[in-house]
Amino acid sequence: MSGILSQDIKFLTGVGPRKSVILNQELKVFTLGDLIYYFPYKYVDRTKFYTIREIYSSLPHIQVKGRITGMEMIGAGRNERLVAYLTDGTGLLELIWFQGIKFVKPTLKTNIEYIVFGKPVEFNGQFSIVHPEMDESKPESTKKEGYIQAFYNTSEKLKSNFLHSKVILKLQYAALQLAKGHIFESMPAWLVQKLGLVGLETALINIHFPENPQLLKKAEYRLKFEELFYIQLKLLHLKEDRHKKFKGHIFSSVGDYFNDFFYKHLPFELTDAQKRVVKEIRKDMGSGRQMNRLLQGDVGSGKTMVALMSMLIALDNGFQCCMMAPTEILANQHLVSLQKFLGDMPVKVSLLTGSTKKKDRLIIHEESLNGKLHILIGTHALLEDIVQFKSLGIVIIDEQHRFGVSQRARMWRKNFIPPHVLVMTATPIPRTLAMTVYGDLDVSVIDELPPGRKPIKTVHYFENKRAQLYDFIRNEIANGRQIYVVYPLISESEKLDYKYLEEGFEHIQKLFPSPQYSIGMVHGKMKPAAKEAEMQRFKQGETQILVATTVIEVGVDVPNASVMIIESSERFGLSQLHQLRGRVGRGAEQSFCILLSGFKLGVDSRKRIETMVATNDGFEIAEADMRLRGPGDIEGTQQSGIAFDLKISNLAKDGQILQYARDIATTIIADDPMLEKPQNDILKKQLIALKKNHLNWGSIS
């Protein structure tokens, strides 16, 4: 940024030391530039004036010009209010204040014309505006009357320090006056021209003070495009740079391990999607550069098999593999599945978790270092420095959103040449988000489920259907099926939630008494061993109903379980509901997901439940989730280190601009990978500046 824009905000007229501290704290606004880049969240068209006679109650905010004919205090106590009567000759409008009366009252004058702004409400045929915004209608301000007014998000703290939206707007005006003529174009001229964008200065002025709706639109587009474009350029540049810097092990051959497995042990035919993905991975690992690949595949799409086949290629080339899962249950399950798949093949697989005995641990450390061990599966325990490999060729990370960036970096340091990395996630994320959060990774998608699966039937029941539900459960159990009953467990209300869980468990025990029925329970407070034992009992079919918290959310595989009942489903997030539902429908039987809820449902809860009932498609659900919650809250984004810094764009809404920005960035990087051409000078400088300021979350591995 040029000199003037980096000037401290406290020197701006109207700010001063006190307000500047508040701006620092609340908005992270330190400089003029920061302020100018604090964009409005909405605009109100104040080009139109209504006459009082024209007002009707469903109008949004309106403005009216008129004079106050009188005022009075009405009511008492909490109902006490100041009412002023405004007329413009066509009718009477009441202006009402409940708060701040002693500040407002002395400022109201009867001899001048006001511009009154607010939302009209109707009561007994009389219109009023509560807490209107009032401006004197001065002749010299008439030019300003017809304008589009920007509104800024403020906090309680900002407001209590007199930094209302309107004040921020005034500050913006002052800041732009100073900055005008000093705002330098941040994109290359050829690009601005090619894309028909407005210049940066025009964009910044019009985003705060739109000259007209067309220019506002152009300003928004320019700023959104620029923001998304630089993120994409940075990610693509990073990827290019990494490809250049980091050589990868070359897995050139496919040998006995892979072929033996493929021809003699593969228990089913791979789906086309699995075949395609294995091919992509093979090509990547043979390319001579390090693989950094994200494997997205909905629950049950068969990612484990893809992981195994990738590991067999590593073995064929004389390398070891490791596979990291977020929980012991999952790590254990991977061990069991891999061992089952591999059968009598001469592949040594071990498991290392927090509860591995010291004696076994020592053996594992030794065998991993001397190369006897082929595949090491585990939890975070794998990250300890003592775990060293002779030649680690590939790292598979399952359900990645549970792992942070730094943890992945640690796996890297175990080797001189970094191993290939395959990150697997069952939480589909919207395309726009994937492009941004994982923009520097290659992405493979398994978009097809193994054949013969029956889509899970999902229904929503209110409390009054319980009796019916229990009959249904009895029936399913009689047919040999098993049932999950999941309760929410949220840290803020943990104590109460545990109570509900216990009560639910007791209730189920009463309804399904032993010895005919056997009920299990798992939750996060149990010791891992006890939890594990309880899971195993369910897996073996010794218990028919498992009452649980979301500890069973990810990855747990019991094909015989056909019913997932989710208590208080309105309290779960969409992706969590989808993950839970994925625990059933893993066998050949028709499966069901029953979402129970109270009668009172908020708008968002209702939408979440409706979405679940309407679709089984993880990607569709992810899109819906993002629309409901906004991109910043989507699981995986916070943990992945992306401190959602977007100032103007919205990944839920600006997908098209994002795609365009990525396409343009791709073309530029393809033509000039290191941005060395003179016409790309600004791009390079801008990337360096961005690196210094923010957005340095781009690199994942």
Ligand code: ADP
């Ligand atoms: P996820 O992608 O959720 O990790 P898994 O790898 O656990 O899914 O696979 C789910 C189930 O589907 C497992 O029981 C697995 O053996 C089975 N499976 C995987 N691929 C196929 C296939 N091509 N045909 C039939 N069953 C498959």
Ligand code: MG
């Ligand atoms: Mg899995």
